[in-house]
Every structure is written in structure tokens, then in C-alpha cells.
Amino acid sequence: xxxxxxxxxxxxxxxxxxxxxxxxxxxxxxxxxxxxxxxxxxxxxxxxxxxxxxxxxxxxxxxxxxxxxxxxxxxxxxxxxxxxxxxxxxxxxxxxxxxxxxxxxxxxxx
Amino acid sequence: xxxxxxxxxxxxxxxxxxxxxxxxxxxxxxxxxxxxxxxxxxxxxxxxxxxxxxxxxxxxxxxxxxxxxxxxxxxxxxxxxxxxxxxxxxxxxxxxxxxxxxxxxxxxxxxxxxxxxxxxxxxxxxxxxxxxxxxxxxxxxxxxxxxxxxxxxxxxxxxxxxxxxxxx
Numbered sequence: 001x002x003x004x005x006x007x008x009x010x011x012x013x014x015x016x017x018x019x020x021x022x023x024x025x026x027x028x029x030x031x032x033x034x035x036x037x038x039x040x041x042x043x044x045x046x047x048x049x050x051x052x053x054x055x056x057x058x059x060x061x062x063x064x065x066x067x068x069x070x071x072x073x074x075x076x077x078x079x080x081x082x083x084x085x086x087x088x089x090x091x092x093x094x095x096x097x098x099x100x101x102x103x104x105x106x107x108x109x110x
Numbered sequence: 111x112x113x114x115x116x117x118x119x120x121x122x123x124x125x126x127x128x129x130x131x132x133x134x135x136x137x138x139x140x141x142x143x144x145x146x147x148x149x150x151x152x153x154x155x156x157x158x159x160x161x162x163x164x165x166x167x168x169x170x171x172x173x174x175x176x177x178x179x180x181x182x183x184x185x186x187x188x189x190x191x192x193x194x195x196x197x198x199x200x201x202x203x204x205x206x207x208x209x210x211x212x213x214x215x216x217x218x219x220x221x222x223x224x225x226x227x228x229x230x231x232x233x234x235x236x237x238x239x240x241x242x243x244x245x246x247x248x249x250x251x252x253x254x255x256x257x258x259x260x261x262x263x264x265x266x267x268x269x270x271x272x273x274x275x276x277x278x
């Protein structure tokens with residue numbers, strides 16, 4: 001979108017829009033009409049930028065918190081393993097279960 | 111008495127998990143000497159930091175809302191821990207409560223997304239966070255239940271020809 005220079009009518013405002021997957025040039029007009037459309041487009045662009053920036057700020061805040069919670073849970077996992085491993089209890093990753101290690105029975109009849 | 115620094119503990123646990131008998135013995139000594147309690151209290155500090163950060167994001171300047179959520183979390187802690195929880199159980203309860211609060215907050219953010227114009231990228235980002243938070247919450251609940259079951263294993267009673275399982 002922008003201003004095109006024309007011989008007879010001077011500056012002419014145009015807008016590119018996407019319709020049915022194709023980009024179409026829309027001819028708005030010159031003078032006051034063109035200026036109004038340009039101001040409207042500028043306002044919409046500024047609002048889109050503000051929304052995008054607000055979303056980025058929120059994303060960063062949520063990612064930071066996600067990292068904190070994840071770090072805490074990993075520390076909990078570590079403490080749990082440190083407490084349970086000496087007792088012969090290990091974490092079965094496949095079934096997501098804490099299990100007691102089976103002792104081998106040497107010398108027993110089958 | 112100082113506890114082992116976190117990096118060494120992680121290495122020690124990894125070695126013990128891998129079957130290193132020496133590492134396992136060292137871990138046993140750390141546990142019996144009470145040095146792991148120091149690390150556990152550091153993890154407790156991490157829990158308080160996570161809770162404070164969560165409340166800051168969820169409630170902002172709304173003090174009444176913050177207090178309401180804090181009371182709710184405290185009530186959950188009391189109910190889940192009971193009267194005779196071990197330090198490890200209390201930590202698992204803490205983990206469960208924080209994971210619950212995080213998952214709930216993300217659910218409320220996702221609900222608000224429906225009232226605004228759709229943003230595909232942000233929607234995907236939120237779905238990913240929400241899925242991870244719910245999985246973490248379920249893991250925390252499962253771990254607490256399993257630790258309790260290991261503490262109080264089920265007793266099998268054979269009465270006549272019937273088998274009855276009783277949990278403590």
C-alpha cells in the first residue's frame with residue numbers, strides 16, 4: 001500500500017489486500033479520501049504492532065514462569081531419586097512408575 | 111553441616127541410577143547423615159520463589175485475588191499433607207500444589223483467548239504450554255501417590271478362599 005504518482009490527478013492512494021489467496025491492488029483515491037484511507041491504514045498497522053508487542057511481552061513472561069516451574073520440578077525429581085535410590089527403589093521411565101528393584105535369587109531351584 | 115552442591119548431587123544420582131555401587135553407597139551416607147536436608151530446604155526456597163512468581167503473573171496488583179489464591183493453595187497443602195507427612199512427602203505436596211496453580215492459570219488464559227481475535231501463533235504457544243503444565247501436574251500427583259504407596263505398601267490378606275488387598 002502507498003501513494004502512486006499520476007500525471008493528471010497527482011498522488012493516488014492504493015492498498016494491497018489478500019483475497020482468496022491472491023494479492024489484489026485496491027485503488028482508493030486522491031486528496032482527502034486518499035489521506036483518510038492512509039491514516040486509517042497507519043492506525044491499523046500501529047494497533048497490530050502494539051498487539052504483537054503485548055503478545056511478545058506476555059509470551060516472555062509465561063516462558064520465564066514455565067522455566068521456573070520446570071526447574072523446581074526437576075529439583076524435586078532429583079531429591080526424590082536421592083531419597084529412594086538408596087532404598088532400592090528406581091524410576092521406571094517406560095511405565096512412569098517408581099519400582100522396587102527385584103533381588104536376584106541365586107542358587108534357588110527353578 | 112553443609113549439603114553437597116546441586117551439581118555434585120545430580121552427578122551422584124545419575125551414577126547411582128546407572129548402577130555405580132560406590133555412588134549408591136555415597137548417596138546412602140548423604141541420606142543417613144542428614145546432608146540432603148540442606149538441599150531439600152534449598153528446593154523449598156525454589157518452591158516459594160516459583161509460587162511468588164506465579165502469583166505476580168496471575169494476580170498483578172490485585173491483592174485480594176492474590177490472598178485468595180494463596181489461601182486456596184495453603185488449604186490444599188494442609189489437606190494433602192495431613193498430619194504425619196515426611197519431609198519428602200511435604201515437598202511432593204508442594205510440587206503438586208504449584209503444578210496445579212500453574213495449570214489452572216494457563217487454563218484461564220486459554221479461555222480468555224476465545225474472547226479475543228484469534229492469533230494462531232499465540233494459540234499454538236499456549237496449547238503447548240498448557241499440555242506441558244497438565245502433564246507435569248499429573249506426574250506430580252502420580253509421584254505423591256506412589257511415594258505414599260511405597261511408604262505404606264498394600265497388605266494382602268487371604269480370608270478363606272478370597273484374597274483381599276488392604277492399603278494403610
